[in-house]
Amino acid sequence: APPRPQGQGNGVGVPGVRHIVAVASGKGGVGKSTTAANVALALVAQGLRVGLMDADVYGPSVPTLFGLHERPEVENKMMKPLEAHGLKIMSIGFLVEEGTAMIWRGPMVMSALTQMLNEVSWGELDVLVVDMPPGTGDAQLTMAQRVRLSGAVIVSTPQDLALADARRGVAMFQKVDVPILGVVENMSYFCCPNCGHRESLFGHGGARAEAAKMGAPFLGEIPLATEIRATSDSGAPIVASAPDSEHARAYGRIAEAI
Ligand code: ADP
Numbered sequence: 001a002p003p004r005p006q007g008q009g010n011g012v013g014v015p016g017v018r019h020i021v022a023v024a025s026g027k028g029g030v031g032k033s034t035t036a037a038n039v040a041l042a043l044v045a046q047g048l049r050v051g052l053m054d055a056d057v058y059g060p061s062v063p064t065l066f067g068l069h070e071r072p073e074v075e076n077k078m079m080k081p082l083e084a085h086g087l088k089i090m091s092i093g094f095l096v097e098e099g100t101a102m103i104w105r106g107p108m109v110m111s112a113l114t115q116m117l118n119e120v121s122w123g124e125l126d127v128l129v130v131d132m133p134p135g136t137g138d139a140q141l142t143m144a145q146r147v148r149l150s151g152a153v154i155v156s157t158p159q160d161l162a163l164a165d166a167r168r169g170v171a172m173f174q175k176v177d178v179p180i181l182g183v184v185e186n187m188s189y190f191c192c193p194n195c196g197h198r199e200s201l202f203g204h205g206g207a208r209a210e211a212a213k214m215g216a217p218f219l220g221e222i223p224l225a226t227e228i229r230a231t232s233d234s235g236a237p238i239v240a241s242a243p244d245s246e247h248a249r250a251y252g253r254i255a256e257a258i
Contacts, residue, residue, distance in 0.1 A: 011148035014117050017051070017125045019150040021181065021258065022143075024173070026165020028134040031186035032155045033061040034232050035222070035251075036131040039153070041239035042248070042255035044086040046124040050151050051081060051088040055143070056133045060093030067235025068094070078121040085240040090120050109139040110146065115145065136168045142175050151181040153219065153258060158185055158206035166207070170214050181219070181258045183211040188221035219254045222247065 014020065023036035033056060037054045040052040054062035063069055066087075072094055081088040092112055107226040122128065130147070135141060138146055144152070152173045156166035170180055186206030201224065211218040222228070231238040239248045 011146050012114060012117055013148040014122055014125075017122055017128045019126065020130060020147060022132050022147070022149050022152040022173075022178070023155060023174060024132040024140070024152055024169050025134050025155045025162075026167070026169040027162060028059065028135060030134075030155055030157045030162055031222070032056075032063060032134060033131050034228065034237070035155045035184055035186055035254075036129055036151070037062065037065045037229075037232070037237045038239045038248070038251040039255050039258070040087055040127075040129040041085055041237060042252045043127055043129070045239065045243060045252065046255060048213045049124060050086070051090070051122050051125045051128040052131065053120075053128055054089075054091035054131045055109075055116065055118055056131050057092050057109050057112060057139075058133050060091045062089060062091040062131060063093040065232050065235070065237055067100045068225055070094070072120075075121070078119055081120055085236070088122060088125070090116050092116065105201060109133065110142050113143055113147070118176065136165070136172045141172055141176070144173055144178055149173075149178045151179040151258070153181050154183045154216070154255075155186050156183060156207045156210070157187045157202045158200070158204055159202040160206065162202075163206050163210045166210065167214065170216060171200045180214070180216040182217035182254075183207050183214075184254055185221040187224040189226045193226070217257065219257050220250060221253075 025032040043050045054060045066084045068082050081090045091097050154166050154169050156162045167255050189198050208218045231241045239251050
């Protein structure tokens with residue numbers, strides 16, 4: 001995709017990082033982190049220099065997605081991102097004890113985020129993908145406002161409830177003039193591995209219709225698939241572990257479209 005202009009506003013940028021792209025969702029559990037990880041890997045496959053920053057303070061999943069559990073090294077007061085599959089990775093999960101229940105107030109979320117942006121030696125990156133905390137509360141709004149974002153990708157399932165939340169997500173970014181790069185429909189359908197029947201568990205096509213209504217690009221659909229879940233749990237998301245698979249190609253098309 002042609003480079004988009006760097007986001008406007010006075011938000012915090014990162015020296016050496018050309019674009020910061022947020023992956024967001026109106027609510028948890030819709031596959032935001034899975035999408036962020038696989039799209040980041042697909043951007044690496046395009047030959048870009050990519051970082052993935054897991055800012056989901058309520059449930060960081062990047063350590064599990066990449067099987068990374070060590071603490072980052074500190075050099076000259078800067079944390080070194082961990083690396084996997086060509087990605088530079090930093091997660092709030094590397095910085096706190098695993099399994100710790102995290103009840104964060106807005107200002108704490110913001111300071112953790114600022115630290116991950118400014119006190120990590122990201123180096124030269126074409127894109128830094130930020131896995132946002134789910135929801136559209138104060139913390140998220142502050143983040144959208146204070147980080148110099150080039151754009152946001154919204155992940156939703158086709159279910160009405162999730163779509164209503166996705167709409168709030170789009171509105172939140174629009175309010176602070178962050179361009180919506182598009183909407184991804186995750187868990188779009190389930191393909192029975194035995195008989196090949198396609199079942200639309202949560203309804204189908206809802207996100208595409210919703211994106212059209214909001215004037216946002218529709219980036220594509222990702223089915224509910226065992227391989228996507230299993231590869232994520234094993235520490236090598238599908239784009240890294242099965243780059244030629246149908247699902248990996250679907251993430252590749254999303255990465256090309258943003
Ligand atoms: P979120 O970041 O929105 O909370 P996650 O990415 O952590 O959501 O996904 C929630 C759960 O659903 C995880 O167990 C993940 O492996 C699974 N999951 C996400 N997307 C898919 C998919 N397309 N197919 C199968 N499982 C998925």
